[in-house]
Amino acid sequence: MFIFHQCYCGYFVLDIDLYESEPLITTFDKGSNYLLGAELKYQNGQWEVYITKKQDYEVQTMRNYVFWISKGSDSYSIGLYIDNIDDNAPIIQPPERSCAIKENYEGRSNCTYQVSDADGWVDQVVITLTSSVKEDIKRFYILSEKINEYEVKVYLGINKPLDFETISMYMLYINATDNSNITGTLTTILEVIDMPDESPKWARLTASETLKEKSTHTFIVTAVDGDIQINAEINYKIQVLNKDEEDYFNVDISTGVVTINPIDRDTLKKDVFRFVIIAFEKKDISSIANATIVVIIEDINDHEPEILPEMLSITIKEGKYTTLEFEQPVMITDPDLAENAQYSVHLTDDSDYNWHSAFLIVPNTGYQNTYFTISVSDALLLDYEDENWRNIKIEIQATEVGNQSHVGRRIVSIDLENLNDEFPIFENNSLTVSISEDVGNNYYICTILATDRDVNDTVKHSILGQKGFKINESTGVITTALDDSIHLDYESMSVIILQVIAIDLANHTTYATLIINVIDVNDVPPKLYLPTSKASLLEELPINSSIDYKIQTTDPDSDAKLIFSIDWDSTTALKNSVEVDTSYYSRHLNIVTNYPKKQTGYAEGYVSISRRIDYEALDVIFLTVVVTDLNTVHNANSTLGTIFLHVKLTY
Known part of the structure; x- marks a missing residue:
């Protein structure tokens, strides 16, 4: 065998x-x-x-x-x-072409498969499962039940419930591998059976609808059963958020046609509405889907600006900057929207006097309901003394931006109250005059007169803070007020500024300036400045030579002309402390006058030799120097000084 x-x-x-x-x-x-x-x-x-x-x-x-x-x-x-050897692949056979499991089910299902191996040893066959959706493979498991040596029955189990709306069909791959590593494979379809677990889903829905005010508007919403295979019939209803708005919105229960009835946005003062649209299963009213729909009402330009209140009348004081306080504030209203409710505002009038130019309205633009203020912008125009301005009528005009033919108008009546409001006015509020410094008391200078437009008003004049002058409080005539202690002096004050004050009965005060230029009169003696050091003189110096000794003189008078000279009558000379005869020195010296600053109000003098000086005749000279202002009108014109000259011997 x-x-x-x-x-x-x-x-x-x-x-x-x-x-x-x-x-x-x-x-x-x-x-x-x-x-x-x-x-x-x-x-x-x-x-x-x-x-x-x-x-x-x-x-x-x-x-x-x-x-x-x-x-x-x-x-x-x-x-x-x-x-016998294990050389045949296991065979997997489903009882049906496909398998179906209800969604949300867990546990062993009725989906079975028969695994057979012609070689036998079927209990040693390894059975595995994979899915077309890799991440969902853990949802499934398998159980095996041996029939005989050649056959095994396999059950498909569910670990985690299936969801039809997520995945309605799986492709499963069942593999059976025997001891010889020979594998049999079955590809099978697992259908997920839809169950009634989903609410309706919106297939056609708008988040918002926009329509013109006072118009009828329709649109359609559509919902389907969230359970697609079941496809239950869907009905519709509306839930309003405000009971007062029930009449504005309705929906056909079967077709989903929503009707929005006319809405007067301007009356309601509301342009955004909301309601809830609800879709529900006809046979299960608890299965619903809802959504909020926003309704935006577009404005139609059916209003023009209206100015309130209807009567605007006021009395104000003349010449005052003020805000017009009416019994009710000025308000302009236009209930439309956007540029249909925007308007520009200005004042006007039909007079020949341009009344509105004295007033200002703010703001100059508005939107819907805006309050406005009228104030005086030019108080000078509000003059009761001008009869044309005593009773004023101006018009407020509000012109719509969106349609400039929409214009709101309102007349404002303004009456002026008479006041003592005028200030004194100088004919000339700045005047310059010139007078000599040597004028006397009560000398007429000028007239500075202020007048007041107010009826029966009186103006008084005065001078502020300056002695030496006076003013007639009624006529404005200004004269000098001098005495022994008060006089004009060009050298101490060449320009005098007076402030003239005019004040009326209402204490309205006005100022004018008078500038007085004091004309210089040559009346101040010159000043002489001698060096503090002693002067020395060598005998026998050449004629016209000068010694190093500078004498200075100044005079504040503007037209001063200074010149040096020697007073020989008061000049003396000594020899050994004994006075000598004038013949030894008189006219032997001279003083030269120089003007280094190119003006004759300052001079420098130098002693020069005009005749022989002899040490044996004299050794000291007391020289009297004289400086004279040739243009002096009043007072002394000269100043004297003595120079000590020490005569030295020449070796």
Whole structure:
């Protein structure tokens, strides 16, 4: 007996005498050589039986053979048995083409698969499961139940509920692998059965609708059943947020056609409305979907600006900057929107006097409801003394931006109250005059007169803070007020500024300026400045030579002309402390006058030699120097000084 593993071919050796005749395969008691394909071959000194056809244990007629080999007169019975090996792939078969499981279900399902292996050992087959949705593979598991040695029943289980709305169909791949690592595969479809667990879903919905005020508007909303396979019938209703708005919104219960009835935005003073649209399943009113719809009402320009109150009348004081305080504030209203409610505001009038130019209205623009203020912008125009301005009528005009033919108008009546409001006015509020510094008391200078436009008003004049002058309080005549202690002096004050004050009965005060230029009169003696050092003089110096000794003089008078000279009558000379005869020194010296500053109000003098000076005749000279202002009108014109000259011997 020979045992062969399942294979395509094989051989076994026959122990037959080599020197006898060739053996032959004759008859088969079991099986057939058609299935076995046995052949005899002589190799390497022995006969071998070769199996030339593949044997398959799973084919019942191939599991064993009995046949005869004849050699000469001898016959041999050969028994051949095929050994079973694991060479067939497991087979997975579903009872149905597809499997269906309800969404939200957990546990073992009714989806089953039969796994079989013709080789047997089915309990050693490893069964695995994968999904087309990789991340969802943990939703599934499998259970195996052995039927017999060749068959196993597999159940599909659900770990985590399925959701039809997320994934309605899975592609599952079931793999069965035997001990020889041969795998059988089944691709199957798992359908998720939709269950009534979803509320309606909006298929057509608007977040907002815009319409003109006072118009009818319709639009459609559509919702479908969130459970697509069930597709329940959907109805509609509206829930308003404000009961007062119930009549504005309605919806057809079946078609979802929403109707918005005319809304007067201006009356309601509201341009944004909201309501809730609700979709629900007809057979399950608890299954709903809702959404808030915003309704925006667009303004139509159906109003023009209106100015309130209807009567605007006031009395104000003349010449005063003030705000016009009416019994009710001025308000302009236009209930429209955007540029339809914007307006510009200005004042006007139809008089010849341009009354409105004295007033200002603020602001100059407005929107919807805006309060305005009228104030006086030019109080000088509000003059009761001008009869044309005593009773004023101006007009407020509000012109709409969106439509300039929309103009609101209101007349404002303004009466002026008479006041003592005028200030004194000088004919000339700044005047310049010139007078000599030597004028006397009560000398007329000028007239500075202020007048007042107010009826029966009186103006009084005065001078502020300056002695030496007086003013007639009625006529404005200004004269000098001088005495021994008060006089004009060009040298101490060449310009005098007077402030003239005019005040009326209401204490309105006005100022004028009088500038008095004091004309210089030459009346101040010159000043002489002698050096503090002693002067020395060498005897026998050449004629016209000068000594190094500078004498200075100044005079504040503007036209001063200074010149030096020597008073020989008061000049003396000594020799050894004994006075000498004038013949030794008189006219022997001279003083030269220089003007280094190019003006004759300042001079410098230098002593020069005009005749011989002899030390043996004198050694000291007391020289009297005289400086004289040649243009002096009043007072002394000269100043004297003595110079001590020390005469030195020449060796």
